[in-house]
Amino acid sequence: VQRFTELVVAAVLLAGLYATMAYGLGLIYGVLRVVNLNHGGIIMAGAYIGWLLHHRFGIDPYLSIPAVMAVSFVLGIAIYRGLVRHLPRGPAGGVQSLLLLFGVWLVLRNAAYLLFTGNDQTIRTEYSTRSIGAFGVALSVNRVAVFGIAVLSLVALHLFLTRTFTGKAIRAVAQNADSCTLVGVDVERIYSLTFGIGTALAGLAGVLGATLFSFNPSYGSGDLLKAFVIVVLGGLGSVMGTAAAALILALVEGFAIYWLPAYLTGAVGFVILVLVLVIRPGGLFGQRVLG
Amino acid sequence: MKLLPHWVSRPALAALVAAVAIGAVLPKVLGWSVYSQNQVTETFLFVAAALAWNWMGGYLGQVSFGHSAMFGLGGFISARLLLALHLPFWMAWIVGGLVAAGYALIWGHPTLRLRGPYFSIATIGVGEATRLVMTYWEDLTGGSSGLSLPITQGLKGQLYWWGLALMALVIAGSYALRKSTFGLGLLAIKSDVDAAADVGISPTLMQDIVLLLSGFTVGVCGAFYASFQNFIEPGDMFGFDRSISFVLMAVIGGVGTVIGPALGALVFVILRQYLIGSYPQLYLGIYGLLLIVVILFEPLGMMGLFFRLARRFGLLRPEVEAKLEAKAAVGGAAVDPGKGGAP
Numbered sequence: 164v165q166r167f168t169e170l171v172v173a174a175v176l177l178a179g180l181y182a183t184m185a186y187g188l189g190l191i192y193g194v195l196r197v198v199n200l201n202h203g204g205i206i207m208a209g210a211y212i213g214w215l216l217h218h219r220f221g222i223d224p225y226l227s228i229p230a231v232m233a234v235s236f237v238l239g240i241a242i243y244r245g246l247v248r249h250l251p252r253g254p255a256g257g258v259q260s261l262l263l264l265f266g267v268w269l270v271l272r273n274a275a276y277l278l279f280t281g282n283d284q285t286i287r288t289e290y291s292t293r294s295i296g297a298f299g300v301a302l303s304v305n306r307v308a309v310f311g312i313a314v315l316s317l318v319a320l321h322l323f324l325t326r327t328f329t330g331k332a333i334r335a336v337a338q339n340a341d342s343c344t345l346v347g348v349d350v351e352r353i354y355s356l357t358f359g360i361g362t363a364l365a366g367l368a369g370v371l372g373a374t375l376f377s378f379n380p381s382y383g384s385g386d387l388l389k390a391f392v393i394v395v396l397g398g399l400g401s402v403m404g405t406a407a408a409a410l411i412l413a414l415v416e417g418f419a420i421y422w423l424p425a426y427l428t429g430a431v432g433f434v435i436l437v438l439v440l441v442i443r444p445g446g447l448f449g450q451r452v453l454g
Numbered sequence: 455m456k457l458l459p460h461w462v463s464r465p466a467l468a469a470l471v472a473a474v475a476i477g478a479v480l481p482k483v484l485g486w487s488v489y490s491q492n493q494v495t496e497t498f499l500f501v502a503a504a505l506a507w508n509w510m511g512g513y514l515g516q517v518s519f520g521h522s523a524m525f526g527l528g529g530f531i532s533a534r535l536l537l538a539l540h541l542p543f544w545m546a547w548i549v550g551g552l553v554a555a556g557y558a559l560i561w562g563h564p565t566l567r568l569r570g571p572y573f574s575i576a577t578i579g580v581g582e583a584t585r586l587v588m589t590y591w592e593d594l595t596g597g598s599s600g601l602s603l604p605i606t607q608g609l610k611g612q613l614y615w616w617g618l619a620l621m622a623l624v625i626a627g628s629y630a631l632r633k634s635t636f637g638l639g640l641l642a643i644k645s646d647v648d649a650a651a652d653v654g655i656s657p658t659l660m661q662d663i664v665l666l667l668s669g670f671t672v673g674v675c676g677a678f679y680a681s682f683q684n685f686i687e688p689g690d691m692f693g694f695d696r697s698i699s700f701v702l703m704a705v706i707g708g709v710g711t712v713i714g715p716a717l718g719a720l721v722f723v724i725l726r727q728y729l730i731g732s733y734p735q736l737y738l739g740i741y742g743l744l745l746i747v748v749i750l751f752e753p754l755g756m757m758g759l760f761f762r763l764a765r766r767f768g769l770l771r772p773e774v775e776a777k778l779e780a781k782a783a784v785g786g787a788a789v790d791p792g793k794g795g796a797p
Contacts, residue, residue: 395572
């Protein structure tokens with residue numbers, strides 16, 4: 164029972180991080196109908212920016228979050244304005260934007276490799292190894308902090324999308340961009356803003372992940388798949404659906420470590436994906452992402 | 455008497471036969487060194503693999519970032535067969551290809567329900583999961599230390615003609631898959647799956663068939679590569695770089711065109727040779743830049759460039775040009791001016 168509680172608590176804490184990275188991917192797809200294949204690249208970039216600020220200037224990774232998010236936000240807008248905007252929309256543009264963003268990812272990876280070498284890096288702070296007790300289990304301070312920040316940012320995002328004018332405009336564009344043009348919403352501005360928010364979330368996920376795991380220039384490719392599984396599971400645009408799906412993925416992964424050899428746990432996400440597609444092609448909560 | 459199906463163009467067939475005949479005697483006529491002959495053999499191999507990738511990525515519009523899974527599986531299955539049963543190598547290749555095709559069907563049948571970008575992300579997962587499992591499955595792949603194949607004297611030189619034959623078959627297959635009635639069905643699926651299903655095409659069945667063919671061919675290419683290299687290891691065979699290379703070859707040459715990926719493979723092999731020699735730390739980024747540039751400026755790659763030049767100099771007959779335009783629009787690779795840019 165003790166072990167069981169520990170696993171569940173660990174999974175819940177990890178789910179916060181998963182939800183953050185999945186929400187950015189889902190938001191961009193929901194509004195622009197473009198899959199940001201560069202999501203993993205931004206996650207990796209976020210991790211390195213956090214690491215650089217900590218390593219060079221001794222800034223605590225949690226304090227560097229605003230800076231990391233700002234940089235990824237600007238990076239996202241630059242990618243949108245400079246590249247993605249020029250592609251056609253619709254099915255043809257879908258494949259093209261995919262290949263294009265994949266190219267951007269390769270460039271980012273190569274840049275990280277040149278700047279920081281291919282070695283694994285970690286962010287170590289003095290509280291990295293500290294833990295607190297709760298529910299009868301020991302919790303790493305870092306994991307709790309990551310969970311808290313992830314939940315806070317998702318709640319903030321939810322409030323932004325539902326309570327502010329711009330947020331409502333974003334949701335309106337997701338539903339029908341043409342009608343938005345008719346009522347005077349600057350759709351192009353909303354697109355680039357959404358892309359920026361999505362990449363800022365990826366950057367946040369990157370720096371949060373960097374406090375927990377070691378990373379190298381290919382960091383983020385596994386996260387892309389996980390984020391994708393969560394989007395398929397949880398459907399688009401719902402914070403609750405994303406959170407639930409993130410929790411399911413984290414739980415299954417956590418328990419899989421018990422039953423499977425370590426190298427197979429990487430395949431767990433994929434197996435879940437296939438199962439969902441076969442059993443409930445519409446996602447667990449009914450929002451279709453197919454087609 | 456009608457020997458050929460109506461969609462086979464006689465000039466194209468004659469050109470292929472002539473090209474194969476010339477290719478078959480070329481090493482003897484030009485007196486190539488062993489080194490350059492091997493380079494050409496490798497190019498043949500990648501031409502075949504790029505075309506097979508294009509059946510999925512170009513004809514169906516389902517871009518796969520996981521084709522290394524079939525490439526590697528074909529390679530290791532055939533290597534094991536060669537080591538354990540001493541089969542003739544071509545037989546081992548076919549079995550390797552069949553196993554790869556079966557594997558493709560296992561992961562592809564459910565994931566092909568995903569359309570466009572979602573399928574592609576799923577294939578990244580397939581590729582990575584396969585690589586991880588295979589790296590640790592030492593009984594099959596020998597783990598990270600890899601497998602050495604028995605070296606048969608003179609086989610490497612002989613492989614030139616096998617490679618030529620393989621490439622010719624795959625080119626013929628590409629042509630057939632594009633021009634036949636079946637190919638028309640694929641175009642319909644690529645343009646609009648639901649509409650295609652409405653007019654009596656079974657997208658599931660046809661996608662599975664293309665997947666099987668593509669998986670089989672890439673598996674045979676992997677097996678060929680194994681015989682050619684005499685040594686294979688999972689990191690190289692199943693690596694992400696391997697999957698990317700198929701994508702790049704097709705994109706550089708022209709996704710969805712019949713012969714474009716073959717040109718792309720040629721350019722890619724030359725480019726890789728040069729880059730690995732001169733800029734080993736930069737090649738990934740240069741591939742990325744190439745992708746970006748091609749997609750932004752000429753989505754049909756070298757074929758698009760070729761058409762553009764031909765049009766500029768008025769080399770295309772009007773009816774050919776009209777046909778090309780219609781095809782590009784249906785193929786979905788060309789930019790539709792009505793939908794381009796901001797809405």
